[in-house]
Amino acid sequence: MTSDDLFGAASAADRAEQPASAGHAPLAVRMRPRTLDEVRGQGKVLRPGSPLRRLIEGSGGAAGPLSAIIWGPPGTGKTTLAHLVATAADRRFVELSAVTAGVKDVRSVMESASRERDLYARQTVLFLDEIHRFTKAQQDALLPGVENRTVILVAATTENPSFSIIAPLLSRSVLVTLESLSDEDVADLLRSALGDERGLEGAHTLTDDALDHLVRIAGGDARRALTSLEAGAGVALDAVPPGRDDDGPVEITLAHVEQAVAQAAVRYDRAGDQHYDVASALIKSMRGSDVDASLHYLARMLEAGEDPRFIARRIVISASEDVGMADPTALQTAVAAMHAVAQIGMPEARIILAQAVVHNAMAPKSNAAYLGVGEAIADVRAGRGGAVPPHLRGSGYAGAERLGHGAGYVYAHDEPDGVARQQYLPDDLEGNVAYYRPTDRGFEERLRSRLQWLAGRLGRSRPQ
Structure with a gap:
């Protein structure tokens, strides 16, 4: 809660007229936009006629202004826009932080807002920062005031509202998504x-x-x-130096x-050659199992401001291309990291990316799956691979039985060991290809004996 008393908080207009503590306030506070024209980088959500612009301009329509959930990365103007909403029509502004406030504080705001509305016909804007930190019960406490429009709720969050805010509150509010500044x-x-x-x-x-x-x-x-x-x-x-003559x-x-x-300039251009050089070095260091080098190049990319989602995608590719079936869990870690990074963002995303990088770097390596699909594609492009064997063809349509499609097919699950002895490859490839050749590293060592057993059960001669 701010230092302003809940029952006598200054309006945003009053605050705007006061000096910014004669330069004692932080520069970021002093430079906070005072008008819509000073807001940078949010042209999409502030276009004429947009819900947020109408809310700021005080033109909420006959039913009155809606509440708003503002979602965006840090430093994109969430607090600024809340102040601008309060400035319209001399609204009263009250600020709470979900880190320190509770249900009792919310109810106090609602009570004072009701008095302001009834006695002075003045609306109250409740700015709730970090609303994602509120529990479901705490968010429920906001519903009556938002439903009855006792307050105009402007809630800020850095996390996806679909996961962090209850559906009834979302449905009663306008969702505004801010973007990082260019x-x-x-x-x-x-x-x-x-x-x-x-x-x-x-x-x-x-x-x-x-x-x-x-x-x-x-x-x-x-x-x-x-x-x-x-x-x-x-x-x-x-x-x-003391006594400098130049003023x-x-x-x-x-x-x-x-x-x-305390941060050295990173010699890295996201749009230039080093973008590709450092990304390549990260991939090759993970492939080479040098975990320290891998973390170094990850750090360089992060400190240069590289999009963490780009890094996550590279790690996912590496998990299949370079680790593959030698450690199948590497791909699980990488995909989980990619989704987590998209939801969480920086700076915490660095921890998730580091875990995935360490997993890839430390895992046993195999590119057998990568080579296998490459060889299969090369054969297809070369025209190899004849007609699909009749017993594998689709039989779920009229006339299929007359054509012999599906005749003689053996359902694998009916077999004692779940493997049906029948031909699967086209005639010209049967007995002539072995696309997947597992290594003797990691989990693939177990797959080699499994593959030999399967070839015997299928009755195939598989070239080594």
């Missing part, structure tokens, strides 16, 4: 902060490589970008930014 948006924000009277007021300049580094480490997070800029400005000021702006260099955020 690199261009972040760069524009940093340039604006350098000269804005609410920001650094022209007291600093920023070198191009320092700007590039700030954009890279921000990862689309406006708050992180501004916080890093402010820290870099502090380091630059500390580095100014001009202080330059913020890459070294100042690196020192401020």
